[in-house]
Structures are given as structure tokens and as C-alpha cells.
Amino acid sequence: MQIRNLTTLLAGGLLLAGNAMADRPGGDWISIEDALSKARAAGYTELHKIEADSDGYWEGEGLKQDGRLYEFRIDGKSGQVIRDQLED
Incomplete structure (x- = not known):
């Protein structure tokens, strides 16, 4: 239930940001819900942030x-987790 609420909150926040967002997911990207699912599969138990990056990635942070x-x-297109490291 917590993850579903987080997904709704993040997706709603992205929609409300509208023109204020400099970087937007491409039309051929995986959805934010799929990106969140990939992060959970990589071991994230609590997600704090996720956003589209101008280099073609979903970037975020959270706790394991x-x-x-x-x-x-x-990766915005393939959904492959290409970075998973401790925050400096």
C-alpha cells in the first residue's frame, strides 16, 4: 500500500510540475511506475525521489x-538499472 501511495504521489507531483520540469521522459521511455518497480526489484525498500534526466535516464534515491x-x-528505454550505489 505504501508503494502504491508513493507511486501516486510521485506521478501526481510530476504532473503538477508541468512546465517547471526541465527534463521530461521521452515518449518511448518506460513509465514511472515501471521505473519504480525496477528500483524495488534492485532492493530499494523506501524511495525518496525519482525524476527524468536529460541524458535519457530515470534517476532517484532511496533506502535499501x-x-x-x-x-x-x-535507462529510460530499456529499464535496465545501470547505477546502484551509496549516496555520497
Whole structure:
């Protein structure tokens, strides 16, 4: 239930941001819901942020099982997690 609420909140926030967002997902990208699912599959138990990057990625951060903050990058088209590291 918490993840569903987070997805709704994030998607709503992206819609409300409208023209204020400099970077937007491309038309051929995976959806934000799919990106969140990929992050959960990579071990994220709590997601704090996700946004479209101008380089073609979903970028975000969140906590993993160890309670530490990590950042991730997911390819916008393939959905492959290409960065998964501790936040500096």
C-alpha cells in the first residue's frame, strides 16, 4: 500500500510540475511506475525521489534493507538499472 501511495504521489507531483520540469521522459521511455518497480526489484525498500534526466535516464534515491541512502539510474528505454550505489 505504501508503494502504491508513493507511486501516486510521485506521478501526481510530476504532473503538477508541468512546465517547471526541465527534463521530461521521452515518449518511448518506460513509465514511472515501471521505473519504480525496477528500483524495488534492485532492493530499494523506501524511495525518496525519482525524476527524468536529460541524458535519457530515470534517476532517484532511496533506502535499501541496510537503512543506508543509495542512488540509482535506470535507462529510460530499456529499464535496465545501470547505477546502484551509496549516496555520497
